[in-house]
Amino acid sequence: MQDELTLSELTTKARALLQDQNLGQLELSRHQLEQQTLEKDFWEHSTAQAVMQELSSLTQLQQQFATVQQLLDDIQDLEHLIDETQQSDGDQAGFIEELNKQEHILRKLVSNLEYTQYLSGEYDKLGCVFSIHSGQGGTEAMDWAEMVRRMYERYFEKKEWSFQLISETRGEEAGIKQAEYEVKAPYAYGFLKHERGTHRLVRLSPFNADNLRQTSFALVEVLPLLPPTDDSIELKDEDLEWKFSRSSGAGGQNVNKVNTAVELHHTPSGVVVRCQEERSQSQNKERALHKLKRILAQKKADEQELKLQTEKGEHTQASWGTQIRNYVLHPYKLVKDTRTGVESTQAEQVLDGDLDAFIDAAVRL
Known part of the structure; x- marks a missing residue:
């Protein structure tokens, strides 16, 4: 479908995509995560890897939009060069070939990025x-x-x-x-x-x-x-019930010796999460909390989507x-x-x- 667009229509759509994105907020989020990685004890936290993953995702998205802007500038320059050589009877072949290459790259990027218009849910941009x-x-x-x-x-x-x-x-x-x-x-x-x-x-x-x-x-x-910095899901201590037991799987020397496995009950929703993958109880507790947040975020997203669908019939x-x-x-x-x-x-x-x-x-x- 995207290939049916003329080059002029393609560049117009690309500019609209750039305007629709809150690039300032994207840069702010990336900068905040980057600052976390500079903290002295960053790698001592179990969330370090997740922070790096989120930072990588935001950086990749930012680079894609920067590439779109660069392609738009390059295409505009090439079109001017083609017009100038046409007026002076110069050789346009090289410029036209390069323009076609840049257009092909832009089409692919726009095709990937235009779906962000449909993905406006609170968590849609995440991994x-x-x-x-x-x-x-x-x-x-x-x-x-x-x-x-x-x-x-x-x-x-x-x-x-x-x-x-x-x-x-x-x-x-x-x-x-x-x-x-x-x-x-x-x-x-x-x-x-x-x-x-x-x-x-x-x-x-x-x-x-x-x-x-x-x-x-x-x-x-x-x-x-x-991301570990996400605060869209609030967990209250009084809503959480913890149970501890000995791990039955891989986990190092603590397996079957100490209570490293955890089971987390979220009383308002009835969700139960069990984690025993990590070697310590504290790490499994943190992992369980992250998993619970993901499940509750999914439920929240479902409710929002159902509300929108109901409004649209x-x-x-x-x-x-x-x-x-x-x-x-x-x-x-x-x-x-x-x-x-x-x-x-x-x-x-x-x-x-x-x-x-x-x-x-x-x-x-």
Whole structure:
């Protein structure tokens, strides 16, 4: 769609994107995080890595807008040079070739950045915690969860997003029971929040001798990757109940010796968070608080989005357990989104991370 724009229309849209962004606030947020990294005891805090990730995301976004401005200046200069050489019967070929290159780069950047117009939610600009869970169905479902994991990894790679596997539970025979990632890219949460829900697969099962058709489910959860400085979610001490126990997993010499594992109950919402990944109780407490904030932020974002949809007379919000997409591999091949109606008969390409059409349509809802 973007390629249909003339160069003049493209530059007009690019300038509008720059005007719509609060670049001053973006620079202020980046500067505040940068100042934190200069503190003497910065690396002694467990939040140091998260601060660096948020700083990297803001810097990347800032650089993208700076590149757009530079491209606009370069294109304007090249157009003037082409006009001048045309009037003097000079050779325009080199200038035209360079103009085409700059135009191509600008089109790609504008295509990526224009979605920020649709991603205006409080947490949309952030990275995200992206989780995949196998549904009921044993090995078949766990294998499907592995396929979903691979599909999103390919999508992240094609978007050139930075992502890191945080936790994983393998299946006994094949596949995974769950996998959790941190996706560290500007607007990753805004793009991926609509992927939350149930993904349904229909195929001939490779796990039974009769090769029968099998339906499997995988659940996707997306939470905003809140920066440690975020104060949009207030936690009151009187609303928190802590329980401590001995860790049952990896964690160093303290495992099964001291109460390093924590369980946090948030009484107003009923949310329960358990953490045992870190070596000390204090680190697990901090990790649990961050996770609770992410869950409550997700609930807050859901409420805001539902309110907007209700005002517009729409109810398209996906939630945990809502079936959002069908992947049929037999008796025919078709991937179809149940919310937007977007579909593709190229099922293999979709499972290889070709999700742009589906995700872009959901963003525009």
